[in-house]
Amino acid sequence: MSFSIALTGINAATADLDTISNNIANSNTVGFKGSRAEFADLYAAQGIGISTNTIGSGVQVASINQIFSQGALNFTGNPLDLAINGEGFFRLNDNGSIVYTRAGIFGLDAEGFIVNSEGQRLTGFQADASGQVGNVIGDLQIPTDDMAPSATSKVDAVLNLDATAAEPAVTPFDPADPQSYNYSTAVTLYDSLGISHTLTLYFVKTANANEWELHATVDGTD
Template identity: 55%
Template sequence: MSFNISLSGLNAASSDLDVTSDNISNSATVGFKGSRAEFADVFASSQLGVASNAIGQGVRLQNVAQQFTQGQFDFTGNSLDLGVNGEGFFRMSDEEGAVSYTRNGAFQLDNEGQIVNADGLQLTGYPADDDGNIGGETGPLQVNTGNVPPRATDEIDVNANLQSSAEPPEADFDVDDPESYNFSTATTVYDTQGGSHTANFFFSKMDPDDDAIDGIDGGENTWAVNLEVGGVVDGPRYLNFGTDGSFDSVTDGDGDAADGPYQFAADDIDALAGADDLDIDVDYSSMTQFGTPSAVSELRQNGFEAGEFSSLEVEEDGTIFGRYTNGESRALGQVALARFPSEQNLTEIGDNLWVESAESGEPIIGEPGTSSLGGIQGGALEQSNVDITEQLVNMITAQRNFQANAQMISTQDQVTQEILNIR
């Protein structure tokens, strides 16, 4: 009987060495999670139960448990090298739709622009439409590396202060005469073909006695604004401010107040060269009239020229942005992560992949940073969580256990030999 007990000890020590060897051999494997051997003692029992003076029957390997602790990050600078900082797995899919999960975030683009790993499995997430709107259904993520088309400017927001103590200019407004206005600023706008045009704003403090503002509330708190693009001048419009310097209203030359942003429409700009006419809503509602010098805080328009694909960037929430040479960025999709009620009961299938099992429970899929899921670390890979020093100590311990059980067998053999030599 003691031979069998010691033999179980040899098998257990050998299994412990096998697990340690596997950990050490994968110490440089990206996203690898080390395992530990868990053992249980063995007792013989009968229908009458275990006797109070029963001797154990050895040991057995009870479980090989993976340890899903966080690994260190190795920063690579490759935008499609992704690491999970916290709980969660990347969700992968093959061409037949079979789903697996991994912590290895070494991804690349295939010839169709799909984000895949070294084995060609597709990274899944929430794809975005052509306007950068991210949907709620999961699917393979694909990156469009083509050019981004131009967008015509149709909105301008002006956020500026006009100095309340400014004196009305004496000369009538003239684009070419700086003495005919108090303050000017400019921005670039774009037509439907991506052509750029300079939009110049000219602000003139109004004389309260000027007949032009008869019937316009504001009086000495009124400014005229003229907008010029490509030689076409729109204006004047009249900006009216309250006594506290806050914006009140914008009116046209007849004293009619605009219900919303004022529209600038120009159809005589020669530089449009076949593009559609400019049709821009200009919003002055963020402007103020304070005693500080006239200055622009923000002058924002929503158009841009055509741009070529430049690079990718992945944010902490998993959103994948395409960067373009025109300075624009567009959301191309969002990485999805999955977690399980019992991740240690996932079934390992090799190649750093796990699949769902009955014991692991069904996956909870969501956006990184939500539902207890970790965030995404772009440009970095999660290294193996194996501690080499710890594994070497485990190796020595398992070796000693193996030697001790082998010595026990040798001792039992000597005892048996002594018995056989009795005459």
């Protein structure tokens, strides 16, 4: 009897070591959650109830429970890698079956779907062309086709000009002569073909207080 009781302890300790070893082996596995062995007494009882002087029959592994504590968040350099800070899982589509994971290592397949290493597609709420997120869940796909160029339609600028500035020494304004204007700044524009152009703004102080003239050229041409 004593040998069998001791044997249960050895078996339980082995299970505990196996659990710890598995935790160590997966210490660098993304999304891995460690486990902990839970133990319970063994009693060889007959009939109903256990007397107060019953000697136990050893120990058993009651369960192996996962520890859902928050792991460390790391930057990978891959813009598609994701992490969940807190509770929750990533929802994946595995050929029609829904599976869940905490591992956020993702990439793109040939069709532009966001997938993990097993080809399971990441799902989520879909957004329309205007960026509004709806309530329909589907496989997330990033278009890989070339996007049609969009011409620049507006330029926003925040300026703070010196109220004490004097009129330029040279008149009239000439973009080729820095002495004919006070300040200049340049921004890049794009036409409907996606070709870039340089918009240059020139600021010329007038004789009136707090009054400026604004001149503009695109690629050096008015």
